Amino acid sequence: MPHYVKMGTIPHKRHVQFRKENGELYYEQVMGTKGFSGIQSIIYHAHPPTQIRAAKKLKEIKYEYEAKDALKHRHFRTWDTKAGGDFLEARKIFMANDDLAIGIARPTEQMSYFYRNGEADEMLFVHEGKGKIESIFGELSFVPGDYVVIPIGTTYRVVLESEEARILIVESNSAIMPPKRYRNEFGQLLEHSPFCERDIRPPEKLEMKDEAGEFEVRVRAQGMITSYTYDYHPLDAIGWDGYLFPYAFSIHDFEPITGRVHQPPPVHQTFEAHNYVICSFVPRLYDYHPDAIPAPYVHSNVESDEVLYYADGDFMSRRGIEEGSITLHPSGLPHGPHPGKVEESIGKKETKELAVMIDTFRPLYIVTEAHSYEDDSYMYSWLPE
Numbered sequence: 001m002p003h004y005v006k007m008g009t010i011p012h013k014r015h016v017q018f019r020k021e022n023g024e025l026y027y028e029q030v031m032g033t034k035g036f037s038g039i040q041s042i043i044y045h046a047h048p049p050t051q052i053r054a055a056k057k058l059k060e061i062k063y064e065y066e067a068k069d070a071l072k073h074r075h076f077r078t079w080d081t082k083a084g085g086d087f088l089e090a091r092k093i094f095m096a097n098d099d100l101a102i103g104i105a106r107p108t109e110q111m112s113y114f115y116r117n118g119e120a121d122e123m124l125f126v127h128e129g130k131g132k133i134e135s136i137f138g139e140l141s142f143v144p145g146d147y148v149v150i151p152i153g154t155t156y157r158v159v160l161e162s163e164e165a166r167i168l169i170v171e172s173n174s175a176i177m178p179p180k181r182y183r184n185e186f187g188q189l190l191e192h193s194p195f196c197e198r199d200i201r202p203p204e205k206l207e208m209k210d211e212a213g214e215f216e217v218r219v220r221a222q223g224m225i226t227s228y229t230y231d232y233h234p235l236d237a238i239g240w241d242g243y244l245f246p247y248a249f250s251i252h253d254f255e256p257i258t259g260r261v262h263q264p265p266p267v268h269q270t271f272e273a274h275n276y277v278i279c280s281f282v283p284r285l286y287d288y289h290p291d292a293i294p295a296p297y298v299h300s301n302v303e304s305d306e307v308l309y310y311a312d313g314d315f316m317s318r319r320g321i322e323e324g325s326i327t328l329h330p331s332g333l334p335h336g337p338h339p340g341k342v343e344e345s346i347g348k349k350e351t352k353e354l355a356v357m358i359d360t361f362r363p364l365y366i367v368t369e370a371h372s373y374e375d376d377s378y379m380y381s382w383l384p385e
């Protein structure tokens with residue numbers, strides 16, 4: 001997130017001696033992106049993060065994609081996604097391509113280890129449940145409606161504070177950022193942006209865990225998970241500063257942009273990454289031209305596969321959709337409101353819909369396992385009843 005944050009205790013200058021009360025040095029770690037030319041933070045550890053006692057390969061991560069068949073609009077009812085396991089075990093990927101993977105997790109158990117994704121930023125959209133992310137950057141709490149963005153390379157674990165949670169997950173092979181057009185030349189969010197720095201919540205609390213013992217960190221890199229054993233608690237930072245840190249942004253803090261006539265999807269944009277965007281559809285007043293049609297027009301999402309995750313409220317342009325539904329409208333097929341939904345929308349004053357849209361600029365591939373949640377009739381739901 002391109003704004004500067006400082007937590008805990010750090011020395012007055014970078015790369016100088018910084019000592020503990022007993023005279024020993026703290027261990028400085030520069031955590032940068034794009035090889036020292038992207039955003040970065042500098043972290044001060046109580047113990048060297050390089051001291052590894054053991055390394056063991058746990059598993060490879062490979063998605064089995066469905067065979068190619070007729071191109072169709074797709075609908076997956078994810079509400080009944082199998083719950084169980086910890087935050088990582090619970091993760092079920094529904095679709096992916098070379099830029100990202102999209103899945104659902106319904107964890108019910110606590111993580112007995114720490115996790116670091118060394119090949120992707122992760123975005124969690126918390127649909128249900130609450131808890132906190134305990135990371136090297138401190139503690140960050142989350143509640144329903146929060147987007148939590150965790151940068152690549154962050155060591156963390158999810159601590160659930162509810163019996164279970166329902167989380168939409170994006171694993172991103174590039175940095176997830178607020179759109180460039182919302183920011184000025186220094187990265188500050190501009191007046192026309194639907195949110196500003198005050199809506200971005202960095203970690204709330206940093207407490208150095210200076211503990212000896214046996215600690216496991218599972219690292220994802222090169223398409224596999226490797227388990228590493230450390231002699232010290234991995235969250236041993238006394239302080240850090242910089243532009244790279246996990247943060248939360250509530251979808252309820254997204255201020256919708258409305259107009260006299262229908263506004264195009266980019267007004268809902270919340271994040272951007274390489275080859276895809278994330279948008280928020282939030283409760284808002286409808287268009288106020290006397291002849292306005294609030295429902296969207298039929299559109300060709302040319303060069304873009306459009307994924308919608310329906311979180312809450314009536315989704316005004318669709319039928320047969322329920323909470324937790326994921327629809328995929330692939331590039332190449334125009335789509336739009338279901339029969340009757342255009343007329344139905346006329347004269348309405350507001351919508352209560354809450355949904356997350358992910359538009360990918362390259363085709364998504366469906367993971368075979370997703371078939372068990374699929375509503376096969378969706379493709380034909382535009383036919384008259």
Ligand SMILES: [Fe+2]
Nearest residue numbers: 299306329335
């Ligand atoms: Fe659309």
